[in-house]
Amino acid sequence: MRYSLFVGCTIPNRFPGVENSTRVILGPDHLGAELVEINEFTCCPALPTFYSTDRVTWLVTAARNLVLVQDKNADLVTMCNGCFSSLLKATEELENVNKCNFVNAALASVGKQYRGRLVRREGNRSIYEPVRVRHIIEALYTDFGREGIADRVRHPLSGLRIAVHNGCHFLRPTTRTSVDDPAKPVMLDTMVEAAGATSVDFPDKQACCGAGGGIRLQVPKLANAITKDKYECIHAAGTDAIVTGCPYCLYQFDHAQKDLKVHPIPVLHISQLLALAFGVDAEHLGFEWHFVAVRPFLKKVDAVGVV
Amino acid sequence: MTPGGAPEAQKKRSTENGSSDAKSAEGGPLIVEDSVFTGAEHDPDFVKQIIRYGGKDVQTCLQCGNCTGVCPVSLKTPYKTRNLIKLCQYGYKRIFFTIPWICAGCHRCHEHCPADINPAEVFVAIRHIEVREKGVPRFIRDSTALILRHGFGAIPSDDIKRYREKEGMPPLPNTLPGYRKVLSELEALFRKTRFTELIGLETGEGAAGERKARERGGEASK
Structure with a gap:
């Protein structure tokens, strides 16, 4: 497995622990994937800023990021639903020859060309496929599977009740593709179960967190009102933590709980949860940047270990 | 924004303009929920414009309301997806130019649309039109300025830099000396697609946005 991690904007600047835990669980001590470092990435670019105002600029900027991966023989893996949606959408648009030519005309001014990833050569012809854009949840689920993850668990989180939040752009990244079933997703739940925890059911399980599309930036009250509904369902189900695959959903659940002054439920990224289950010391996982204290959850994790 | 604020204001403006502009309305005022809209906001080419900017033909909407039923924003605000499509x-x-950009882009509406319209993409097209005819919202200009300056939409604080060092994580790309080249590439691309012009980064307004973004960056690093 060769992955190139696309960390995006939110993770390194708000939740650096998410990036670190992803690097640790994929690293040689645990899952042993090969990570290809690329130092020329920019913003994915963000859908509300670019896709909403100028599709051309959005596609050109996204294509520039994709060009950096196309010759590396690696899958581009994101830990963020926004980056996943933006870049996957871009690979689909670039399958259109006219759009691709147009984008390449712009990219030529900076000495770049988007071709996609080389699959094979047939005589003089080269066959390319779109750059593979993947989400960390899907990559873990498909490449390692429930068994592969469960094998690595040194500290099963048995008895802990987890509410999973997939996030809209993981379930419906583009109008054409979805990696998991949007109505009844299984991947994130399976990863949580592989860590030994229980994924609990609650009403409106696939509801939106409320932050997406710039709502959090413009009308935080509305974002919090949407989160409140989902929070109440999660709270009523009796859960120890909320686990998501998206840093922006994480940020919203974290912040909204502070703004709404409700009984706090810790929020974790799936990479952080798996790192805990793999036995990584919690002090490396950057929980100090979470607004809702994660310590009560860590105590429960430790208590499970003693038994 | 207070929920309901914009339609109220809209209603007021419609009644004010009603007497003079009602003549231009085709078929008189339109009543959606409790708001009355008159010809002042009317543009006969709107449907075509939406298609030009990548939305689907809203005339095929059946007005079934599935989109409203599953929309997280419709649930909490007076803006119901079905009504907005009807206005299209x-x-x-012009009504849309008074509404903040609050579509979450979750695409649940598309999933449930029997006419395959995808209201979320229609709203994206309307944002394209608004940016070209009315102007760019502040937060767009601010985040673009940040991205042009740093390559990413935010800058890490010193605490985070120390954490990365302690954990032995590779340095962030935009802290490396070679990243200057990337930023100049980005700027060249934005100029090529005339995005800087569209957003107004060239004008004094743009500079103000950049200054504000810088201040916010300073706050974030505290």
Whole structure:
């Protein structure tokens, strides 16, 4: 497995622990994937800023990021639903020859060309496929599977009740593709179960967190009102933590709980949860940047270990 | 924004303009929920414009309301997706320029649309029109300025830099000396697609946005 991690904007600047835990669980001590470092990435670019105002600029900027991966023989893996949606959408648009030519005309001014990833050569012809854009949840689920993850668990989180939040752009990244079933997703739940925890059911399980599309930036009250509904369902189900695959959903659940002054439920990224289950010391996982204290959850994790 | 604020204001403006502009309305005022819209906001080419900017033909909407039922924003605000699409059908363009950009882009509406319209993409098209005809919202200009300056939409604080060092994580790309080249590439691309012009980064307004973004960056690093 060769992955190139696309960390995006939110993770390194708000939740650096998410990036670190992803690097640790994929690293040689645990899952042993090969990570290809690329130092020329920019913003994915963000859908509300670019896709909403100028599709051309959005596609050109996204294509520039994709060009950096196309010759590396690696899958581009994101830990963020926004980056996943933006870049996957871009690979689909670039399958259109006219759009691709147009984008390449712009990219030529900076000495770049988007071709996609080389699959094979047939005589003089080269066959390319779109750059593979993947989400960390899907990559873990498909490449390692429930068994592969469960094998690595040194500290099963048995008895802990987890509410999973997939996030809209993981379930419906583009109008054409979805990696998991949007109505009844299984991947994130399976990863949580592989860590030994229980994924609990609650009403409106696939509801939106409320932050997406710039709502959090413009009308935080509305974002919090949407989160409140989902929070109440999660709270009523009796859960120890909320686990998501998206840093922006994480940020919203974290912040909204502070703004709404409700009984706090810790929020974790799936990479952080798996790192805990793999036995990584919690002090490396950057929980100090979470607004809702994660310590009560860590105590429960430790208590499970003693038994 | 207070929920309901914009339609109230809209209603007021419609009644004010009603007497003079009602003549230009085709078929009189339009009533959606408790708001009355008149010809002042009307543009007969709106449907075509939406298609030009990548939305689907809103005239095929059946007005079934599935989109409203699953929309997280419709649930909490007076903006119901079905009604907004109806306003598109009638060509009431200017109303949209008064509504904040609050579509979450979750695409649940598309999943449930029997006419395959994808209202979320229609709203994206309307944002394209608004940016070109009315102007760019502040937060767009601010985040673009940040991205042009740092390559990413935010800058890490010193605490985070120390954490990365302690954990032995590779340095962030935009802290490396070679990243200057990337930023100049980005700027060249934005100029090529005339995005800087569209967003107004060239003008004094743009500079103000950049200054504000810088201040916010300073706050974030505290």
